[in-house]
Structures are given as structure tokens and as C-alpha cells.
Amino acid sequence: PGTIRGEIQFEHMYFWYEDELPVIKDLNLTIQHGETIALVGSTGGGKTTIVNLLCRFYEPKRGRILIGGHDYTDLSLQAIQSRIGVVLQTPHLFSGTIRENIAYGRLKASQQDIEAAAKLVGADHFIQRFEHGYDEQVGEGGVLLSVGQKQLISLARAVLSNPEIFIMDEATSSVDTLTESMIQKGMEAIMQDRTSIIIAHRLSTIKTAHRILVIEDGQIAEMGNHAELLKLKGKYYNLYTR
Numbered sequence: 001p002g003t004i005r006g007e008i009q010f011e012h013m014y015f016w017y018e019d020e021l022p023v024i025k026d027l028n029l030t031i032q033h034g035e036t037i038a039l040v041g042s043t044g045g046g047k048t049t050i051v052n053l054l055c056r057f058y059e060p061k062r063g064r065i066l067i068g069g070h071d072y073t074d075l076s077l078q079a080i081q082s083r084i085g086v087v088l089q090t091p092h093l094f095s096g097t098i099r100e101n102i103a104y105g106r107l108k109a110s111q112q113d114i115e116a117a118a119k120l121v122g123a124d125h126f127i128q129r130f131e132h133g134y135d136e137q138v139g140e141g142g143v144l145l146s147v148g149q150k151q152l153i154s155l156a157r158a159v160l161s162n163p164e165i166f167i168m169d170e171a172t173s174s175v176d177t178l179t180e181s182m183i184q185k186g187m188e189a190i191m192q193d194r195t196s197i198i199i200a201h202r203l204s205t206i207k208t209a210h211r212i213l214v215i216e217d218g219q220i221a222e223m224g225n226h227a228e229l230l231k232l233k234g235k236y237y238n239l240y241t242r
């Protein structure tokens with residue numbers, strides 16, 4: 001007991017959206033506490049759907065999800081979402097200051113904690129350059145931020161919340177190389193000793209994952225580490241040697 005804290009299990013999970021066409025088909029997977037999983041695969045395969053289900057934005061139609069050994073429908077939505085730190089592909093910031101966006105309702109967070117989180121992920125660098133620093137307004141009527149900068153703020157938020165599980169949907173839109181390397185470093189800092197699921201587009205992230213899952217047509221088409229999957233000369237090989 002205690003060792004399964006951040007363990008995630010998918011048991012015979014099925015899911016479909018309104019049109020009832022099966023999107024996830026009998027997914028069976030156990031992710032160990034502290035493990036880093038990379039989800040890769042061609043568009044429409046079901047990667048984001050898996051993440052949406054894990055965050056309980058949707059629930060499985062059949063089968064179940066266990067977090068830390070418990071069926072997650074027995075846990076409150078708040079309990080689940082407080083255990084998961086998630087950075088979306090196109091992150092959403094609310095109208096308010098950068099400080100408020102990092103704290104995200106954590107009223108007890110001190111300025112010191114907020115800045116430490118921002119420094120750890122490399123967000124401090126660009127925040128300091130705003131006229132009002134952490135008190136700069138973002139969102140509606142505030143300064144314009146790039147997708148990469150929004151992801152950095154979301155990463156800082158994830159660090160501050162200290163979740164058991166970290167989920168990241170890497171941005172596919174263009175992120176400049178400096179911001180990208182900041183994001184990379186920030187992710188590495190968060191992933192330390194935490195169960196992590198990364199929907200990965202960058203080979204640098206994928207290579208460092210403990211396990212890579214190729215998701216095709218709502219199923220696990222291939223699974224293994226980078227070297228193993230290359231040796232297979234299958235779907236992964238085709239994705240990353242072109």
C-alpha cells in the first residue's frame with residue numbers, strides 16, 4: 001500500500017461520442033506510479049480522448065478507470081482533478097493576472113511559492129519582462145501571450161498544485177525554439193517521480209519516456225521504448241524515420 005498512489009489502470013474501456021462510433025475500443029493498460037508514458041500516433045487515433053476520459057471530462061461507456069487502485073467514479077470530480085495537473089494543447093487562461101492564473105484558486109499560495117513554480121519551469125524569464133511582472137493582466141483585455149507562453153504558465157500552475165499525475169498535450173502549433181526548450185526543461189522538472197502521460201510530438205520528449213504507446217483507431221497498436229519500437233520496423237518506425 002502507498003506504492004500505487006499515482007497508479008492508473010484502464011480496464012476494458014470503451015468510449016464513443018454522440019455519433020456512437022466507437023473511438024476507444026477495449027483499452028487495457030496499467031501505468032505505474034512514477035512512470036512516463038508517451039502517446040503517439042496519427043490524427044484521430046484517440047489520444048486526446050484518453051486524456052479527456054482520465055480527467056473525467058467524459059466517462060467510459062464500458063469498462064473502468066482506476067486511480068490509485070480506486071474506481072474513479074467513486075471519487076469526487078474535485079478529488080480527481082486535484083490529483084491531476086494538466087496542460088492542454090491550446091491552454092486556456094482566464095482574465096486576471098499572471099499570478100492569479102498560476103495560483104488558480106490556491107488562495108494559500110504565497111508569492112514565493114508562485115515565483116518558485118514559475119522559475120522551475122522557466123516561465124519566470126518572460127514574466128519578469130512585463131511592465132507589471134506577475135501582476136500583468138492576461139486573458140480578455142490583457143497582454144497577448146503565445147501558445148508556448150500559455151503552456152509555460154500552465155506548467156507553473158501544474159507544479160504549484162503538486163499533483164500525483166501530470167498530463168501534457170504538447171502544442172502542435174509553432175512555438176519558438178527558446179520557448180520550446182523552456183517547455184522541455186519545465187516538463188522534465190515536473191515529470192520527476194510523478195506519473196506522467198505526454199501526448200508527444202517532439203522526438204526529444206518521446207525518447208525519454210519509459211514507454212511509448214502508438215494509438216491507432218482507439219487501440220494500442222504498438223508499445224515499447226524508442227529502441228524496441230524502432231527495431232519492430234512497424235508504425236512507430238514509419239512515424240519517426242521518414
Ligand code: CTP
Binds near residue numbers: 041042045048049050
Ligand atoms: N471525436 C468526436 N467528437 C469529439 C472529439 C473527437 O467524434 N468531440 C472523434 C474524432 O473525430 C476522431 C476520434 O474521436 O475520430 C478521436 O479523436 P481524438 O481523441 O481527438 O484523436 P487524437 O488522437 O487526439 O488526434 P490528434 O492527433 O489530431 O490530436
Ligand code: MG
Binds near residue numbers: 047048049
Ligand atoms: Mg489530440
